[in-house]
Amino acid sequence: MSLTLSIAAKAPFVAYPALIAANFVNTSDVDSSILIEFIDEKSVEGSDSSVKLVSAGKTVTDQVEILSILAEQFPSVLTAELGNVWSKFAVDKLYVKNFKELAVDLEKLDAHLNFKSFISGYSYTTADIAVWGVLRANALMGSVIKNGVYTNVSRWYSLLADDSRFESVVEFMIKSVNDLRKSAKTAKNGGKKETHKA
């Protein structure tokens, strides 16, 4: 089965959750891999979403649904969050740039993590991937995490940041987008040359 994940690199919030989930699959020893393409736009083609997954001809742009599909197809690599409660919470509540609004929901997350090392159970689920990825994409969060404003959130965040499959997606995206821009520039220059010749 062929799977292609498209990520809009200029989106106000980059779809890191889907990218991390795909990275879990691509760095595992399962036989298939997910093709990842970056688009140097604010949204993916044919939609106003920052992400889309094309799987067996079917296109999905809802990020929570994308995580569910990947967990369903790669159960040995990704554990689905039951009911997607926190995955939805991440996408609905934490993609916010107003700190006052965000603070209320960060308190909820912090309270949830009082006696928990992971969002659900004792290992990663798609909930951890969703919440971490959304916080990583939110420019407001860097200093909030670093300063330990929400102690439990900071501890949990740092555990995942130490796992190479999480933080590495950021560098991977920056590198891919730079390559994309370089080749676009070359193509443009090539185009100019042709015009000049003609």
Add this chain to the structure above:
Amino acid sequence: MADFITNFSKLSFADISKADDSHFADLTNEQKALSSQFQTLSARLDEPESLESLNSNLRTKTFVAGNVASKADLVVFEKVLPVASKWTAVEDLAKYRHIIRWVDLIQNTLVEVPEGDKLKVNNDVELPREVKE
């Protein structure tokens, strides 16, 4: 890290003393220092500062030595479990919340504890938010 937990075969509570460093990933020097510091400290849990120091260490770290499990998690767990099982007042749960979180992680990942001896964690207790000093 989570892969490590999944692959780790649980030790029984009675066998904790048999565990050695070879069960775990290599530690950095800083992690080694923490591991040894808290193994030493676990011998004097009767001093109140010991528990406070452990709780404060686990505020920023998922495991005793950092974001990676080590022998210290087993050694300290063996000593802390009976103490933590006595905490019932909300005041204690709030004060030692990080130890409780960690005990629950260890008893569900690294150590097989007989059901009756497990720490019961009530996730419905509402604790006041911990404000950074």
